[in-house]
Amino acid sequence: MALEALDQPTSSAAGGCASSGCGSSSDKLAHLPEHIRAKVHNHPCFSEDAHHHYARMHVAVAPACNIQCHYCNRKYDCSNESRPGVVSEVLTPEQAVAKTLAVAAEIPQMTVLGIAGPGDPLANPERTLATFRALTEKAPDIKLCVSTNGLALPELVDEICQHNIDHVTITINCVDPEIGAKIYPWIFWNNRRIKGVKAAQILIEQQQKGLQMLCDRGVLVKVNSVLIPGVNDEHLKEVSRVVKAKGAFLHNVMPLIAEPEHGTFYGLMGQRGPSNDELQALQEACAGDMAMMRHCRQCRADAVGMLGEDRGAEFTLEKIAAMDIDYAAAMQRRAEVHAAIEANRTAQQQQRNETFVPITSLKRSSKPKPAPLAAPPARIAVASSGGGVINVHFGHAREFLIYEAAGVGDRVDVRFLAARKVDLYCAGGDTCGDAEDALAKTIRTLAGCTAVLCSKIGIEPWDRLEAAGLVPNGEHAMEPIEDAVAAVYHELLAAGRLGVEDAADAPVALSA
Amino acid sequence: MAYRIIETCVNCWACEPLCPSNAIQAATPHFVIDARACTECDGAFADAQCASICPVEGAILDGAGVAVNPPGSLTGIPPERMAQAIAEIRAR
The missing domain is CATH 3.30.420.130 (Dinitrogenase iron-molybdenum cofactor biosynthesis domain)
Known part of the structure; x- marks a missing residue:
């Protein structure tokens, strides 16, 4: 396949004007220090511009969870839905590594491998870390990411840092335990199931502690928040302030997805999700405090491809087993494709600056x-x-x-x-x-x-x-x-x- | 006496590493507890570990065959609401 087909060079003569060249900047990360921008430059989830050009994938190696959220149903097996926590098949670390290498060979725009579930990656530390260890060795050009509810984060921060993982996402829906009790019915903590406000209080403490520890160690932290109208909508402005003060660099306010057929508490109890306008209004309100992410697609825990697409069906275990992949050649090809993408991005940028x-x-x-x-x-x-x-x-x-x-x-x-x-x-x-x-x-x-x-x-x-x-x-x-x-x-x-x-x-x- | 995992298990692995007796194993179609090894965590923990992390109501039965986590106890969804929703969805 020609490189041009992957990331079309553009030669538009349109006399239009893009914000990057005149008017205020649309690059929401422009204010960040150079070393952070370098880390997110080709990360499709962390950089809005990068998401037009680069692909990512999640491997579902982490089925266990240590908390319950009211927007989640732990009967996660479904191939037709696209939302967080849903996967078609849980993989062993070995299967996940094979799948990652296959996808990275077939989709050379891929830059990022994330573990995001279908449970909590840090509630499955052995499976999650074994996957990262093997990939650090076999695909050193792929960035590693992990997404967590934060409960087990403080105890695992040092291991995360050892494994070359420099992007972590923590889902933080509240900093007030009274609000937390309306979102989290229980947590598993110190060998007990704990419910109510006390559970939310422990979770919030661990999230904030983990966030601080990661920031202290120079790990890039994005905070995800689920906007639940009537529960935490106004409160998310406070969340945004608090996590920014701790050092989170990007806040991603996502809409609640709740339908009765999902079998979740919110879905069955009639809790509605926000309208497009409500979501945008809240994102605007939080934007004054820190960089906001607006291109999130709330993807599945086994998503594959560009953010707006899911090519997971092309990479079932059966299909991967039939692929004949030259890993060294694939890494070389990725380097070439990424260079072509960067040349194209630079050209687009220069055009804007005309x-x-x-x-x-x-x-x-x-x-x-x-x-x-x-x-x-x-x-x-x-x-x-x-x-x-x-x-x-x-x-x-x-x-x-x-x-x-x-x-x-x-x-x-x-x-x-x-x-x-x-x-x-x-x-x-x-x-x-x-x-x-x-x-x-x-x-x-x-x-x-x-x-x-x-x-x-x-x-x-x-x-x-x-x-x-x-x-x-x-x-x-x-x-x-x-x-x-x-x-x-x-x-x-x-x-x-x-x-x-x-x-x-x-x-x-x-x-x- | 021993606990038992039944078919509503979603194979999430959460219980397996917690068992102090190594009585839980992955199996098809779902995880199983070795009744000879299970101690119900007696002497090891105040609460049975598998039943304390299991996210699925009704998936673990105690020695008397009673669900340790009965309907509504984990999700907060009242069983009658769940039954009504299932009926509505099936009627579509």
Whole structure:
């Protein structure tokens, strides 16, 4: 396979403006010290930009857990759902190593191996550490990550540091035991099952102690929090302050996933998850305190591939056994692919830094027209499968990346807000009878957006999107996302679609 | 007297390393307790270890065949709510 096909070099001549080049930066990690940025530069979960280019995988070697969370059902075996804690098969450390090496050979964009469950990795220390030990030796170019509830963290911090693991995620939903008692029904601690406020108090103490110990040792810590409306929503602002003060470098506020069919306490008791707006509002409120992560896909404990995809089915134990892999050649190929990706990222970055020429000035008459001082923001949805470019057909998009563009004079600030999953409405087969319903669902997913950017789109969905008040646009296929979003924002502004200019006065028609 | 693991076990491994008598083994279709080796943790711990970490209600029975963790005791989900939800989901 040609390297270009993996991470398409871009040569867009669009005169758009991305935030990195003008306006405030969208690189939420820009304020971090150089040594931290170097560590997260190619980590798809820790760097929003990296997630367009690099892949990760989780190996499910850790089935045991030492606590119960109200959003988790320990009957975790399911192949059709995508959410944390769900896996298809639990692996032994040996199987996990074989799978990791196979995936790293087949998906050379892979940079990161994480252990995240389906239980708690640190409640399975032997299985987890055996996996890390073997991979440190056999795939030294792969970064190792672990995600934990934190209960067993203090006692294992030193071992974590010995095993070359420099990224740890702790799920911290509260720093107040009274709130914790509404989230955690029990913990297993010092050979006893402990319930209620006391259990939450012990868990919180261990989480905070473990966080401090990791930060003291220079390990990068991301904190995950599950936003549970009415339980810890307001409280998460306090959590954000506390964990930042301890030294966590990134806070990932994730929406509660709760449906009755999941069999969880929250799902069965009618606890709802947050709306997109509630999630974004809380992320904004916490963002003042520390870097926020918005591109998280809340993936399965055995996910494989780019963040928006799951290629786990290609790497079952049976299929791995049939693969013939040259590990040395695979590592060499990864190095080449990563170099090509970096060259492409550098090129995209340089393009953004070029002097900004407003697209409107290229297309409009020379008669100067004062731009509004601060044009209203618009949300623009993008279909992308990676590479940082618009490259997915509308009907094939499994998710949309939601960007917000806002203009200040001729400058446009583009920032990433969220990834929203959709049900595929076009399977290309005989399932088209349900297409109407699924398309309506997709349109609901895009609520609040003004335009949708994709590589191509069919006539029927085009009409339906327009009828729903959305502007479809397939004009920017293979262009860098931020440039295209900025360009479309200018078009929308000029066409009066953002409510500041008279449409009749706008010479730029929205091209089909 | 000995504890017993039944078919609702999810094979999560949590109990296996905790047993002071090494009475628990991975098996198919689910983990098993060797009744000859199990002491119910008598003399070793205040609470039976396997039943204290097991996340699945009803998966471990005591010597009298009674669930050590009865429905609702671990998840907090009232059994009648669980039954109602299962009925609703099956009726779809």
